Amino acid sequence: MIHVYSGDGKGKTTAALGLAVRAAGRGKKVVFAQFIKSMPSGELIPLAKLGITVIRSELKLGFTFMMDEAEKVLCRREQQRILTAAAGLSKDADLIVLDESLDAVKAGVLDEGELRYFIQSFALDCELVLTGRPVPEWLAEAADYYSQIKKIKHPFDRGIKARDGIER
Numbered sequence: 001m002i003h004v005y006s007g008d009g010k011g012k013t014t015a016a017l018g019l020a021v022r023a024a025g026r027g028k029k030v031v032f033a034q035f036i037k038s039m040p041s042g043e044l045i046p047l048a049k050l051g052i053t054v055i056r057s058e059l060k061l062g063f064t065f066m067m068d069e070a071e072k073v074l075c076r077r078e079q080q081r082i083l084t085a086a087a088g089l090s091k092d093a094d095l096i097v098l099d100e101s102l103d104a105v106k107a108g109v110l111d112e113g114e115l116r117y118f119i120q121s122f123a124l125d126c127e128l129v130l131t132g133r134p135v136p137e138w139l140a141e142a143a144d145y146y147s148q149i150k151k152i153k154h155p156f157d158r159g160i161k162a163r164d165g166i167e168r
Contacts, residue, residue, distance in 0.1 A: 001144035002119065003129040006102065009149035010167070012131040016097045017043055019129060024050040028094035031055065033086040035079055035104040036064060041168045053093075055085045064107035072109060079110040083118060090122040095129070102132025102139075112136065 003019070005012040020030045032047060034056040047054050057078045061067070067075060086096055098118075104110035116138065119128065130139070140146060162168045 001127055002139075002142055003127065003145040003147075004102075004135055004139060004143040005129070005131045005147050005149060006133045006135045007147075007149035007151070008133065009151040010154060011149045013043075013099050015147070015149070016099055016129045016131050017047075019127075020047070020052055020095060020097055021050065023095040023127070024052050029053075029092055030095045030097070031086055031089045031093045032097045033082050033099065033101075035082055035098065035100040035110060036061070036075070036107065037100060039168060042165045053089060055082050055089075057082065064109055075109045079104050080114065083110065083114060087118055087122065090126065093126050095127040096122065097129040097131070099129075099131050101130050102135060104132070105136075106132070106134060 005015045016032075020032055024030050030052040032052050032054045034054065038057040038059055038061050044054060059074070059078055061071065061075050061078065064072070064075065083098075083101075086098065090096055098115075101110060101115055105112045105115055119130075119139070119142065122128065135143075135146070156162075
């Protein structure tokens with residue numbers, strides 16, 4: 001089944017992580033692919049301890065809206081590498097998470113056609129989770145689970161930066 005966690009609220013990645021942990025706890029093979037994230041994050045160590053395969057960029061890419069064209073080219077290659085690696089592991093996976101994949105498409109660093117091909121090719125063999133925004137109409141229709149996480153308030157709106165162990 002296809003799961004989509006979208007919206008402007010905090011918790012999309014957290015929801016995907018919760019499902020990944022639950023699946024791993026039941027002996028399922030989990031692949032957690034993180035797009036457009038390269039900063040160290042608190043979930044990486046426990047995911048490894050649980051045997052969850054994490055695919056993410058090792059390059060320090062920064063924010064896509066601040067990239068020049070050369071950096072975007074490098075970022076596009078890296079996002080394609082992540083998607084290709086997830087595809088390569090999909091035959092043995094019970095759950096694949098494509099975290100921030102929809103934001104990578106929105107930023108123009110992941111091709112929407114490639115993502116759609118991935119979904120059509122691999123979603124029948126395992127549970128597939130996508131996070132981010134916006135959600136294309138074709139994906140909204142294809143999704144079995146589609147959850148919107150709405151922001152009511154967030155500390156960032158008051159100038160409070162991301163905190164270790166909470167937002168990263």
